Amino acid sequence: MSESFINEAKQKFTTDLVFRAEDVPMRCDPPAEELEQTLHGLMQLNGYIIKSLEEIAGRGANAVTYRAGKKFGHEVAKYFEKKSDVEDALRELSYILHGQYTFEPWKPSDRDEYIVEENGSTFIYLVFHDCIVRQSCRRIGQEQGGPLCQTLCGYVVGAVEEITGRRGKLEIIHTGPNACLKKLILK
Amino acid sequence: MIEIRVDEEACNGCGLCVKDCPMGVFELKSSVSSPVHPENCMGCLSCHEICPAQALEHRGVVPCRRMYVSMKVCRMLNRVI
Amino acid sequence: MKIAIEELAGCSGCTIAVLDLHEMILDVIEQAEIVYSPVIMDVKEPPEGIDIAFVTGAVRNAENEERLKTIRARANTLVALGTCAVYGGISGLSMLSSREDLFNYVYREVDTVPPDGTIPTDVPPFLYRAFAVGDKVKVDYFIPGCPPKENRLRQILPAMMAGDRVSLSRKSVCSECDRIMGPIENWTLKRRFEGEPDREYCLLGQGYLCLGPVTFCGCEAACPAKNVPCHGCNGPSLDILREPCRDIFNMTVRRISDLTDRPEKEVAAELYDVAHTMYPFTMGSQVMEDKEISKIRELIKEGNR
Incomplete structure (x- = not known):
């Protein structure tokens, strides 16, 4: 016969801890199991939110997530240096995105230059290695390239606009398990 | 430079990597896949995922973080013989 | 010892x-x-x-x-x-x-x-x-x-x-199978007793439900070598074990869809008795059930009603 849940809970949550407002949080190095619970829980939560958003808003889901990403990008990039040269701007971007979305420049083997000027726009292919969005999609079984990926597109475009002052667009060329190919176009 | 190796014994010539690669790296040669344009590979490893026999090996590809794999599963993966 | x-x-x-x-x-x-x-x-x-x-x-x-x-x-x-x-x-x-x-x-x-x-x-x-x-x-x-x-x-x-280490293959049954992919036309799902499989070509391509691509190796593809489609008794291949977005059912559907160029919904509609054809060896595993896309939880709920 197991004890009643209420009794067990009341015993478990009894504590003599002295709680001062200025002492919080009690520890600065949470164990990996706890971090993982929070991380995976967040990924799942995000995933279900996006699934439901897609069901209700349809194509509008992409617009919502893009806008969210763009706001984030503008906010984060506000304190970084302003650069007008594309390569310098990419370096600033790599500082901003580092750890969450690491990327590297890429070019097809038959071209000489990474940065291409065409019809007044500048474009460069970027290969994204680490990506929080890809990890979230894979955690909940969503296909890559959906609304969640638009948050990254918005994030990069917003950050690049703050740094260079130029309007931009990030197109998804191919999504993969280990890297995704995107094309950054600056007007 | 990315080097790609195909395990010829494992490969069964299904041609899925040929169809799937966005850069057209592979071609089927007498029922075995062959990487004819490894210089175009961008390391997405979609071919790894689509190969039913896990016959592909890439050298020089930067691995991405995969924290969506829980520690419990990760430990199990390392211990399967 | x-x-x-x-x-x-x-x-x-x-x-x-x-x-x-x-x-x-x-x-x-x-x-x-x-x-x-x-x-x-x-x-x-x-x-x-x-x-x-x-x-x-x-x-x-x-x-x-x-x-x-x-x-x-x-x-x-x-x-x-x-x-x-x-x-x-x-x-x-x-x-x-x-x-x-x-x-x-x-x-x-x-x-x-x-x-x-x-x-x-x-x-x-x-x-x-x-x-x-x-x-x-x-x-x-x-x-x-x-x-x-x-x-x-x-x-x-x-x-x-x-106390020695061994280095054995950890790929899927397909890597051990000696069949090659044959021509695929007019794919429909065949039960094991229908027709006689061609010994040379891939069983999945011929329409049989062979779980070779989603099964861990170790058996030297013993069943396909005797013209019997793989039943997955070695458990899931490591890529399925690893990825929360992959499980035996959705990967089998995806493989068939990739090989035959048929939409995944059509392929899934032809599959039957998913509990016994896809999950007979993995039902008790919390790791396999924990995937959001796994059908195990709904199958158990249905069965227990």
Whole structure:
């Protein structure tokens, strides 16, 4: 016969801890199991939110997530240096995105230059290695390239606009398990 | 430079990597896949995922973080013989 | 060196698989003493100080759980041997029916029951679900297989006793299969008894439900070599075990869809009896069920209604 849940809970949550407002949080190095619970829980939560958003808003889901990403990008990039040269701007971007979305420049083997000027726009292919969005999609079984990926597109475009002052667009060329190919176009 | 190796014994010539690669790296040669344009590979490893026999090996590809794999599963993966 | 082979909720086939080392067992018992194995020797309790304990069978009732905890405490290294221990296996299939239905059927409806049809109450109670061994205790090694095949065990067991490392293939059954992909036209799903498979070409491409691409290797594709489509008894391939977005059902659908260029919905509509064709060996495993896209939870819910 197991004890009643209420009794067990009341015993478990009894504590003599002295709680001062200025002492919080009690520890600065949470164990990996706890971090993982929070991380995976967040990924799942995000995933279900996006699934439901897609069901209700349809194509509008992409617009919502893009806008969210763009706001984030503008906010984060506000304190970084302003650069007008594309390569310098990419370096600033790599500082901003580092750890969450690491990327590297890429070019097809038959071209000489990474940065291409065409019809007044500048474009460069970027290969994204680490990506929080890809990890979230894979955690909940969503296909890559959906609304969640638009948050990254918005994030990069917003950050690049703050740094260079130029309007931009990030197109998804191919999504993969280990890297995704995107094309950054600056007007 | 990315080097790609195909395990010829494992490969069964299904041609899925040929169809799937966005850069057209592979071609089927007498029922075995062959990487004819490894210089175009961008390391997405979609071919790894689509190969039913896990016959592909890439050298020089930067691995991405995969924290969506829980520690419990990760430990199990390392211990399967 | 002391080794033990514990039997939980299993058919004892995995203990016999160890005996299937044939003459090599003589070398094994020269190096190691089997101190406890209920299937093959009459020792009632595992002693202390076991070096390697092989645990076979899944955890289905309270006795299995208790024995598992006992042997984990008394053994240095615990190896989950066989698909039941690693993934829940066939013992896990019992989750498809409710406890009442199961007990009713076994003790009242089968032909050989005694006429009074009493359901015994003095036996260890069922746990609320089946578990793989790894879901309950820390496991040091996993050797899947139903049972693990001789050739693979011959490479693993002596090395394990000697403390050596082995480097074996960890790919899927397709990598061991000698078939090549044949021409694929007018694909429809064929049952095993329909037509006769062409020995040279891939069974999946011919329309048979071969789980080779989604199954872990180790059997040298024994069934496809004899014209029988793979049933997945070695458990899922490592890419399926790893990725939360992949499981046996959705990967089989995806592979067929990729090969035949048919939309995934059409392919999924042709599949039948998913519980028994796709998940018969992985129902008890919490790792396999924890995936958002896994159908195991709904199948169990349906079955228990």
